[in-house]
Amino acid sequence: MAPNQILTAAQMRSAEQRLIDGGETVESLMERAGAGAAEWIWRLSGGRAVTVLCGPGNNGGDGYVIARVLAARGCDVQVVAPIAPVTDAATTARARWNGTPVQRASGEVFVDCLFGTGLARPLSDDLAHSLSDLALAHETRVAVDLPSGVHSDTGALLNDHLPDYDLTLALGAWKCAHWLMPVSAKMGERRLIDLGVGEGSSDLALAQPPRLRGPAADEHKYSRGLALVIGGEMIGAAVLAARAAQHSGAGYVKLLSEHSHPDLPADVVHIDGDLEEALADERLNAVLVGPGLGRGDLARHVVATVLGHDRPTVLDADALAILSPELVPSDPSRILITPHAGELLTLCKAFGIVREGKVEQALALAEASGMTVLAKGPDNVLAAAGKATISPPAPQWLSTAGTGDALAGIATSRMACGETPSAAALTAVTVHAEAARLAGPMFSASGLIASIPEACGSFL
Numbered sequence: 001m002a003p004n005q006i007l008t009a010a011q012m013r014s015a016e017q018r019l020i021d022g023g024e025t026v027e028s029l030m031e032r033a034g035a036g037a038a039e040w041i042w043r044l045s046g047g048r049a050v051t052v053l054c055g056p057g058n059n060g061g062d063g064y065v066i067a068r069v070l071a072a073r074g075c076d077v078q079v080v081a082p083i084a085p086v087t088d089a090a091t092t093a094r095a096r097w098n099g100t101p102v103q104r105a106s107g108e109v110f111v112d113c114l115f116g117t118g119l120a121r122p123l124s125d126d127l128a129h130s131l132s133d134l135a136l137a138h139e140t141r142v143a144v145d146l147p148s149g150v151h152s153d154t155g156a157l158l159n160d161h162l163p164d165y166d167l168t169l170a171l172g173a174w175k176c177a178h179w180l181m182p183v184s185a186k187m188g189e190r191r192l193i194d195l196g197v198g199e200g201s202s203d204l205a206l207a208q209p210p211r212l213r214g215p216a217a218d219e220h221k222y223s224r225g226l227a228l229v230i231g232g233e234m235i236g237a238a239v240l241a242a243r244a245a246q247h248s249g250a251g252y253v254k255l256l257s258e259h260s261h262p263d264l265p266a267d268v269v270h271i272d273g274d275l276e277e278a279l280a281d282e283r284l285n286a287v288l289v290g291p292g293l294g295r296g297d298l299a300r301h302v303v304a305t306v307l308g309h310d311r312p313t314v315l316d317a318d319a320l321a322i323l324s325p326e327l328v329p330s331d332p333s334r335i336l337i338t339p340h341a342g343e344l345l346t347l348c349k350a351f352g353i354v355r356e357g358k359v360e361q362a363l364a365l366a367e368a369s370g371m372t373v374l375a376k377g378p379d380n381v382l383a384a385a386g387k388a389t390i391s392p393p394a395p396q397w398l399s400t401a402g403t404g405d406a407l408a409g410i411a412t413s414r415m416a417c418g419e420t421p422s423a424a425a426l427t428a429v430t431v432h433a434e435a436a437r438l439a440g441p442m443f444s445a446s447g448l449i450a451s452i453p454e455a456c457g458s459f460l
C-alpha cells in the first residue's frame with residue numbers, strides 16, 4: 001500500500017484496473033473492501049444494530065458484503081436499497097447477502113454505501129431525503145469510501161444538507177475529497193483500508209511530518225540563518241511574522257520598517273534603513289514581504305525591489321494583491337507565495353487561470369508563476385513543479401487574525417535555515433498546526449506564536 005498517495009476518481013479506476021489485469025476480479029476486490037469496512041464497523045458498533053444504505057453501483061456492492069459479513073458475526077443488520085444493483089459485482093454481492101431490503105429503518109449505526117467515486121451528478125431529491133432521513137435516525141454514521149453526494153476530485157458538496165459522519169473508510173487509496181474542504185469537515189475520523197493498490201503515478205500526496213535539525217555545536221547566529229521581514233503601513237502584522245520567524249529556527253531576525261511598535265521584542269532587531277542596502281547584505285538568507293505592507297505605489301515599489309534581488313522570498317498578504325505576471329523574476333523557484341482563498345482567487349485572475357477546485361488552481365498557479373504555492377485555509381494545498389501535497393487538517397481555532405502572518409514568519413525562518421520553499425511551507429503548516437494544538441482553544445496570534453518553540457520541538 002502507498003498510504004500517502006491521493007488519487008482522483010479516474011486514477012483510482014486505473015489503479016483498480018491494474019489490479020484486475022494482475023489477476024484480481026472486481027468481486028474479489030469488493031470482498032476485500034467490504035470485509036475491511038465491516039471490521040471497522042463491527043468494532044464501532046459494539047453490538048448495536050446496523051443499517052446499511054446500498055446504491056446501484058459498486059459502492060452499494062460493498063454495502064451488501066458489509067451486511068453479509070456483519071450478519072455472519074451475529075450483528076443485527078438491515079439493508080435499505082432504494083435502487084437495485086446495476087453492476088455485475090454489486091448484483092453478485094446482493095445475491096450472496098441472504099436477506100430482504102427494508103423500506104425504512106432506524107437504529108444505532110448507519111452505513112452509507114449509496115455512492116462512492118462513481119457519483120456523476122447531484123443526488124435526486126428522493127435519494128437525498130432518504131440519505132438524510134436515515135442519517136438522522138441513527139446515532140453513529142459511517143461513510144464507506146466517501147460520503148454520498150460529494151465530488152471525489154474537488155471536495156465540493158453536490159447537494160445541500162448532506163449528513164455529517166463519525167467515520168469515513170477510504171477504500172484502497174485516499175481520494176482528494178478526503179482531505180479537501182468542504183467535504184473533509186464532514187467525514188469525522190478517516191481510516192484507509194488496504195486493497196493492495198500500489199504506488200501509482202499520482203501527482204498528489206498527503207503531507208508527512210517534517211524532521212527538523214537542531215543547530216550544530218559550532219553554529220552561530222548567522223550560520224543558523226538571517227531572515228528579513230519587511231514592514232509597511234500596518235506594522236503589527238510584520239511584528240507577528242518576525243516573532244514567529246524568531247521562534248522557528250533562524251538565528252537572526254531583522255524587521256525593516258520606518259515605524260516602530262510597542263510590542264516589538266528586544267530580540268527582533270529593528271532597522272529603518274534603506275531596502276536596497278538591507279537586501280544587499282551577503283548574509284541574508286530569506287526575505288518576507290506582504291503582511292501589513294499596504295497596496296499603494298510605495299508597496300508596489302517594495303515588492304518589485306524585493307523580487308529584483310535573488311534572495312529566497314516569501315510573498316504573503318498585500319504582496320499577493322500586487323503580484324502580477326510582469327513582476328515574476330527570471331528565477332521564480334526561490335519564491336513561496338501563501339495565499340488564502342480570496343488571495344488565491346485574485347492571483348488566478350491576475351495570471352489568467354480558469355480552473356475548478358483548490359488543487360487544480362494551486363497547480364496551475366505554480367505552473368504559470370514558476371513559484372511554490374501554499375494555498376492555505378482550513379485545508380492546505382502545497383503545489384510546485386506539477387506536484388501537490390495536502391496537509392491533514394489543523395485546529396479551526398486558527399481562524400483568528402494574525403495567524404497567517406505567523407505562518408509566513410515560520411516559512412521565512414525555515415527558508416533562512418536553508419529549506420527549499422516547498423520544504424519550508426510544509427514545515428510551516430505542520431508546526432503552525434501543532435502550535436495551535438498546544439495553544440488550546442481561544443488563542444490569539446500571540447498565544448500561537450508562544451507555542452511555536454514547543455511545536456518545533458515535536459519534530460526535532
Ligand SMILES: NC(=O)C1=CN([C@@H]2O[C@H](COP(=O)(O)OP(=O)(O)OC[C@H]3O[C@@H](n4cnc5c(N)ncnc54)[C@H](OP(=O)(O)O)[C@@H]3O)[C@@H](O)[C@H]2O)[C@@H](O)CC1
Nearest residue numbers: 016029030057058059115116117118119120121122123145
Ligand atoms: N471498481 C472496483 O474494482 C472496486 C470499487 N469499489 C467500490 O466501488 C465504488 C465505485 O463504484 P462505481 O464506479 O460503480 O460507482 P458508485 O459510486 O457505486 O455509483 C455509480 C453508479 O451510480 C449511478 N449514478 C451516479 N450518479 C448517480 C446519481 N446522482 N443518482 C443515481 N445514480 C447515479 C451510476 O450510473 P449512471 O447513471 O451514472 O450511468 C452508476 O450506476 C467505489 O467508491 C468503491 O466503494 C470497491 O468495491 C473495490 C473494488
Ligand SMILES: Nc1ncnc2c1ncn2[C@@H]1O[C@H](COP(=O)(O)OP(=O)(O)O)[C@@H](O)[C@H]1O
Nearest residue numbers: 340376377378395396398399401402403404405
Ligand atoms: N477553519 C480553519 N481551520 C484551520 N486553519 C485555519 C482555519 N481558518 C484559517 N486557518 C489558518 O489560519 C491562517 C489564517 O491566515 P490569514 O487568512 O492570512 O489570516 P491573517 O491575514 O489575519 O494572518 C492560515 O494559516 C490558515 O490556514
Ligand SMILES: [K+]
Nearest residue numbers: 112115144146
Ligand atoms: K458512500
